[in-house]
Amino acid sequence: MKCPYCGSFRHKVLDSRVTKDGLVIRRRRECEDCKRRFTTYEYVEKTPIYVIKSDGRREPFQREKIKAGIEIACKKRPVSIEKIDEIVAKIEEKIYSLGEKEIQTKFIGEFVMEELYKLDEVAYVRFASVYKRFKDTEEFMKELEKLSKEKTK
Ligand SMILES: [Zn+2]
Structure with missing residues (x-):
């Protein structure tokens, strides 16, 4: 996935959290190019x-x-x-x-x-x-x- 600010594909995960029901994984990421932070969500198929x-x-x-x-x-x-x-x-x-x-x-x-x-x-x-x-x-x-x-x- 792309950084929403600069479009770079290089970023690292700072923190991952799973919601109580275990269906959504929230990841805090930092772009290695522009150094900005953003959050992504992964949804379990249900x-x-x-x-x-x-x-x-x-x-x-x-x-x-x-x-x-x-x-x-x-x-x-x-x-x-x-x-x-x-x-x-x-x-x-x-x-x-x-x-x-x-x-x-x-x-x-x-x-x-x-x-x-x-x-x-x-x-x-x-x-x-x-x-x-x-x-x-x-x-x-x-x-x-x-x-x-x-x-x-
Ligand atoms: Zn970026």
Whole structure:
């Protein structure tokens, strides 16, 4: 993998930590070229969890969707990509630790709000205000995008 700052492939691992459930390995790395530090996450392959949408449809849980939503909510806020990856890992860990094969969208939304609340007030308000009105993920993301643009004008 590449250093997110300079693109170098040379880096060393400073610290590795495994989450409580043993499904995520977090590694703190240092780039040997630019000397900057970054964190990577490795995910153990696991049985997919299905997300039950409000209309009853099911789709496999995707970490990227949560991440995209959080990124939009944090647009132009003092929140690093690393921090976002960290809370996505935390939320995912929470979802898997429930030990269920299916989870309702609204619970995922609540987990996200819980983390955003601790992270950044503006990002939380953006996410929460849109989240409460929308049932459909695509529509929700569009609205969130619109809102984060308005706020930064
Ligand atoms: Zn580098």
